[in-house]
Amino acid sequence: MEIFSFLTxxxxxxxxxxxxxxxxxxxxxWYLGExxxxxxxxxxxxxxxxxxxxxxxLSWMAGGYYYVVTYGKLVKPIILKGTAPWAHAxxxxxxxxxxxxIIPLAITALILAFINEEEFNKNNLRRAAMILAGLIAALxxxxxxxxFIISAAARWG
Amino acid sequence: MKKIVKLAYSSSISATLxxxxxxxxxxxxxxxxxxxxxxxxxxxxxWLTKSVLSLLVYFxxxxxxxxxPKNIGPHAVRRGLIFLILVALAGSLAxxxxxxxxxx
Numbered sequence: 001m002e003i004f005s006f007l008t009x010x011x012x013x014x015x016x017x018x019x020x021x022x023x024x025x026x027x028x029x030w031y032l033g034e035x036x037x038x039x040x041x042x043x044x045x046x047x048x049x050x051x052x053x054x055x056x057x058l059s060w061m062a063g064g065y066y067y068v069v070t071y072g073k074l075v076k077p078i079i080l081k082g083t084a085p086w087a088h089a090x091x092x093x094x095x096x097x098x099x100x101x102i103i104p105l106a107i108t109a110l111i112l113a114f115i116n117e118e119e120f121n122k123n124n125l126r127r128a129a130m131i132l133a134g135l136i137a138a139l140x141x142x143x144x145x146x147x148f149i150i151s152a153a154a155r156w157g
Numbered sequence: 158m159k160k161i162v163k164l165a166y167s168s169s170i171s172a173t174l175x176x177x178x179x180x181x182x183x184x185x186x187x188x189x190x191x192x193x194x195x196x197x198x199x200x201x202x203x204w205l206t207k208s209v210l211s212l213l214v215y216f217x218x219x220x221x222x223x224x225x226p227k228n229i230g231p232h233a234v235r236r237g238l239i240f241l242i243l244v245a246l247a248g249s250l251a252x253x254x255x256x257x258x259x260x261x
Contacts, residue, residue, distance in 0.1 A: 060208070068202050089260040094253045096204055097183045100211040101245050104172035107215070108241065111165045119159050123231060128238035135242055139249065 013066040018147070020059035024106075025140035027052030031109060032133040035126060045113035052136070053106045060099065067096060079153045087153030095146040098139060105136050164219075166229045169237035171218030176241075176248040178214050182207055184255050 006012060031048040034041060071092075079088040112120075112129045120126070186193040186203055196203040 064205070064208065068205060086260050090253070090256045093187075093256040093259075094249075097179060097207070097252050098249045100179050100207060101172075101176050101248065104168075104175045104211070104215040105241070105245060108165065108168040108172050108238070111161065111168050112238075114161050115159070115165060116161075119162050123162060123234045125165075125235055125238065128235050128242070131242055132238055135245060139245070142249075 008065065008069075010066065010070055013062050013070075014151075017059050017063035017066060018144070020055045020062060021140060021144060021147075024052045024055035024059060024102075025137050025144070027055060028106070028109065028133045028136040028140070031113075032130055032137065035130045035133065040117060040120065040126075042113055042116075046110070049106060049110035049113050053103065053110060056102050056106055056140070060103070063099075075150075075154045079150070082153055084149075084153040087149050091146040091149045091153075095143050095150070099143055102136060102139060102143075105132065105139075109133055109136060162234055163229050164223055166234045166237050167219050167222035169234065169241045170222050171215050173237075173241045173244045174218045175211050175215040176244050179207060179211055180248045180251050182210065183252060187255070187259055 007016070027048045031045055031052065034044050034048065076088055076092075079085060079092075109129065109132050112125060112132070115123075115125070182196070186196055186207075193203050196206040199206045200209065
């Protein structure tokens, strides 16, 4: 099977979208854990945020391709005719737009990982960096929950 | 002031600007079919245009705020991050509540 047609096969696309999102969320939970441990190993923070950014970007591409090519034509009409049209009108609409906040937030977290200990402490950034990492993970989880609602509405009407 | 600290400050301000632009463009697009068609005309899909726009605004803002000859005070980065966190929370809530209201 040709690689592009395999990757764009609908269940594979959804699987990739979800899997990369989970890795992205986990990466920023790792970042948060590193900060919460009291120490600050910059190499680990850099890896966590680079993995998180790449994963969220790949999730964006897989989910975006599915949304633009397949969802509007095949899935949206089913949801709108079902018993929970709000799953599209609220959950999908909110999900697709709130997702656009993630990459700028994640790149900001990556840049913070490059600041050395002296400057980091002088600028009193620990608490804000932890809240930022937690927010990225929380937004990812909220978007994931909305994705579950959308899938459930499409499956069971 | 280290360059990386100024970059962090610039990123927090630029990310805040990106969130605000996405919220405004999204709500405006839903309220104005003409504006939504205008967004669609760039890429074939309004959401794709917003995706590209989010990256353009963020990276352009990052470059502009970094290159501005502005001295960053000792608490500016922390304040920039806190502002970003609050705006991202408010922006998420605004989008969610707007679509609830729009549906009802």
